[in-house]
Amino acid sequence: MGVGGATMDERVPRDFETLRATILDRRASLPKRIAQIAAYALDNPDDIAFGTAASIAASAGVQPSTLIRFAQQLGFDGFTSLQQVFRERLRERNSSYDERLAALRAKAEDGGGHRAIFDGFVAAASTSLGDISRALNDAHFEEAVALLAKAETIYVLAKRRSYPVASYIAYALGKLKIRNQLVESAAGLNAEMIGFATPRDAVIAISFSPYAPATIDETRSIAEQGVPIVAITDSSFSPLAQFAKVWFEVAEADFGGFRSISATMALAMALTVAVGEKRREAGRRRRG
Amino acid sequence: MGVGGATMDERVPRDFETLRATILDRRASLPKRIAQIAAYALDNPDDIAFGTAASIAASAGVQPSTLIRFAQQLGFDGFTSLQQVFRERLRERNSSYDERLAALRAKAEDGGGHRAIFDGFVAAASTSLGDISRALNDAHFEEAVALLAKAETIYVLAKRRSYPVASYIAYALGKLKIRNQLVESAAGLNAEMIGFATPRDAVIAISFSPYAPATIDETRSIAEQGVPIVAITDSSFSPLAQFAKVWFEVAEADFGGFRSISATMALAMALTVAVGEKRREAGRRRRG
């Protein structure tokens, strides 16, 4: 005591890369069984993340107590805390942007200037794009495109935060000469407008939590008329999903309480252009 | 075989996609708390993979027993076996991510359906975000924020392709309780609306080549009334630039003839939120 304890400098590796480096560094000086489990850990990190001490020890051909000794030698206070590092690694792989976002948020909060706000929104947008790129289901996309391509008129339905997306879709459809109807009558004639839709038409409905009641109601009533619906929403439990023939789940990252809209926009643009494309293909085929 | 026991049909989902489909299928018939945990599970699959029954239940706002009932309703014999499915998903995702990406790229290249269109828009959006992140001038941004923060009313001016951005800004300003006016009268009263603006107000004008003549005209006339203008446009030669106190040049990448809009959106959101922030700061200072 008093003279600077031996364990004082034993900095416990908190991330996988540091841990890996530490292990490789000490490799030569490790006793046989410890070395065995060390090699196993670096070769099968996923097993360490999910297994139990007993199951891992068995796979590696050692006793559970050896596994714990290994963890302790590295400075952890037991197997459980060593395992955290391996689990963290898996999580981070999936969402490496989350930390960056958190950092930016912190910076923006303690007065990092307004630039931090801008960076935050850019990061949120990038994250969202990455997520949707991974999550989008090809088959659903094709199905949605097919459904929309054969519609006589495409109705576009969205309020509030989703409205900009709807107005963009309407603009792009117009450019592509695809008949469409943005449901947004200031005069409160939405119900009448919707009344004209038939099963030969189609709907793109967009709504995110908290779902605008008007969007839900309108979607319901148009679905009851037998008009097929493509929904863009943020959870499979969204009230929109139950009415839709096809739906897309878009998880937008948020910054400062405002969610990004980039992933939704990218999806909307892709849908629109793909529908245009499909119609051209179909037209070509029909003409010969 | 033959007699078909009662539990025989209870096919337990062994992979995540099947599980997901099963949950969505039964969604409507699930009791409240079970539905709550079901929604949480699909929205936060990683948490299910890593958490303990107690921690997950707490995050989802239910009792651990509810979590177990949920697992049992799906045919698992307990939480632990349900969790296996979520863990398996993570392992697979990680191990095959690179392969999947490569396959995707290959497919996109030899015209593998409409997915390529989607990927193209995601790529365009990412590029645009990267570009603006590098190009944005901090000083200009601060200047624009300052100018807008002290405005009595913020007028938002945009047509056609830029209109979705304008509607988003108007929505966000409204949420932040900042007085604003979206100039978009269907009745053709834009000129009159603009007539009310004074030098104590401010304008956000957005227009990209080919510049909508109406936007240019309206921006000119409002500038002549001495109202300060922040412009978002795509070139320093843009007709908007000459009227603006501050302007931002946003270069959006395009795909298939359609330009991305993500960078503009990110800038718009950042401007809006930063203005809200600045007003709060100013308010705090004024009050003490």
Added chain:
DNA sequence: GTCAATATGAAATATTAATTCCAATCTATA
């Protein structure tokens, strides 16, 4: 080859987490 230090195996124990059970509360129905 002997001794001390270190490492290992295996079982005992302590801890933590999953599961079950029961009373209380809702919900739909007559």
Added chain:
DNA sequence: TATAGATTGGAATTAATATTTCATATTGAC
């Protein structure tokens, strides 16, 4: 509105898992 059935919350119980302990084996120095 009374009642049966379903659902839920929370504590009690049971199962599992990590950790400790101690006896035994191995290694290296003299």
